Amino acid sequence: MDKISVIIPCYNEEDAIPLFYEEITKVMSKMINTKFELLFINDGSIDNSLKEIKQLSKKDKNVKYISFSRNFGKEAAMMAGLEYATGDYVTIMDVDLQDPPEKLEEMYKIIKNDKDIDCVGLKTDSHDDYGFIRKFFTNCFYKIISKMSKTEMVPGARDFRLMTRQMVNAIISLREYNRYSKGLFSFVGFNTKWLTYKIPERKVGKTTWSFFKLFAYALDGILAFTTVPLTISAFIGIIFCLISIIAIIIIIIKTLIFGDPVDGWPSLVCIMFFLSGIQLFCTGISGTYLSKTYTEVKHRPIYIIKDTNFKSK
Numbered sequence: 001m002d003k004i005s006v007i008i009p010c011y012n013e014e015d016a017i018p019l020f021y022e023e024i025t026k027v028m029s030k031m032i033n034t035k036f037e038l039l040f041i042n043d044g045s046i047d048n049s050l051k052e053i054k055q056l057s058k059k060d061k062n063v064k065y066i067s068f069s070r071n072f073g074k075e076a077a078m079m080a081g082l083e084y085a086t087g088d089y090v091t092i093m094d095v096d097l098q099d100p101p102e103k104l105e106e107m108y109k110i111i112k113n114d115k116d117i118d119c120v121g122l123k124t125d126s127h128d129d130y131g132f133i134r135k136f137f138t139n140c141f142y143k144i145i146s147k148m149s150k151t152e153m154v155p156g157a158r159d160f161r162l163m164t165r166q167m168v169n170a171i172i173s174l175r176e177y178n179r180y181s182k183g184l185f186s187f188v189g190f191n192t193k194w195l196t197y198k199i200p201e202r203k204v205g206k207t208t209w210s211f212f213k214l215f216a217y218a219l220d221g222i223l224a225f226t227t228v229p230l231t232i233s234a235f236i237g238i239i240f241c242l243i244s245i246i247a248i249i250i251i252i253i254k255t256l257i258f259g260d261p262v263d264g265w266p267s268l269v270c271i272m273f274f275l276s277g278i279q280l281f282c283t284g285i286s287g288t289y290l291s292k293t294y295t296e297v298k299h300r301p302i303y304i305i306k307d308t309n310f311k312s313k
């Protein structure tokens with residue numbers, strides 16, 4: 001009998017946890033030919049999330065939990081879940097029911113019946129709930145990253161996916177600290193089948209992803225999966241050198257022909273500002289990569305566990 005591990009990252013979700021459990025129980029009772037393991041990851045919640053999870057684990061022995069010592073972020077929570085999951089198939093679901101658990105049955109059927117498929121993922125093709133600005137930046141992000149990176153990022157892809165044990169092992173072998181899962185899932189390869197759906201509204205609570213958090217996350221994705229910005233900054237440097245050589249030649253010729261009246265001071269200031277701007281921009285790009293390298297070489301743990309009901313590991 002196959003076992004499916006369901007990883008559920010939770011951050012301040014005391015209201016959502018019981019609702020989620022109710023929904024997933026309905027799904028589990030329909031899928032009678034599979035065993036389940038519900039793996040709640042409490043990502044340093046400061047509300048009663050851990051209490052709720054512990055209560056569930058008391059009445060249902062399939063409920064496992066890992067509780068972090070502080071908030072490490074959803075990426076770290078997913079990594080912990082993937083490392084501890086024991087199932088033959090592993091899925092990741094948001095606790096707010098935006099990843100509808102009832103899809104699991106269909107996903108399992110697909111992955112089970114077609115041996116060529118290693119992963120069934122969900123994606124959305126409409127972002128009706130996004131405002132104009134967020135929609136614009138989301139589109140820009142996917143356009144930029146698809147041009148710059150060899151790793152394919154599927155627009156609208158969710159973290160909600162059902163993966164085989166083989167694929168999960170491949171993902172946990174990637175030990176990097178700056179994790180960008182959408183890229184990692186695609187980096188490891190394997191065959192993913194995409195199902196399209198419309199993301200439902202969050203059932204309770206509110207999202208912790210502000211615009212700036214999302215913007216930083218998008219930058220993380222770009223930094224983690226391409227070094228093209230470094231090449232671009234070097235290229236800009238070369239272009240500006242060429243332009244300045246041409247300008248010098250023109251000025252020399254002009255001076256020889258028309259003499260040397262002192263003018264052009266305002267334009268000089270503009271050029272200086274422009275060039276220092278470009279220089280700072282390029283140094284910034286290099287610095288950002290350097291800072292990522294710095295956090296990477298420290299080899300700090302991706303998460304720290306304070307409490308769990310896993311017996312050993």
Ligand code: UDP
Nearest residue numbers: 009010011043073074077094095207208209
């Ligand atoms: N989450 C988490 N750690 C965080 C932020 C979020 O584990 O630091 C969890 C959260 O509890 C939820 C999932 O990640 O289960 C998705 O979060 P959210 O609904 O806020 O994101 P959105 O759906 O708006 O992208």
Ligand code: MG
Nearest residue numbers: 094096098202
């Ligand atoms: Mg959500």
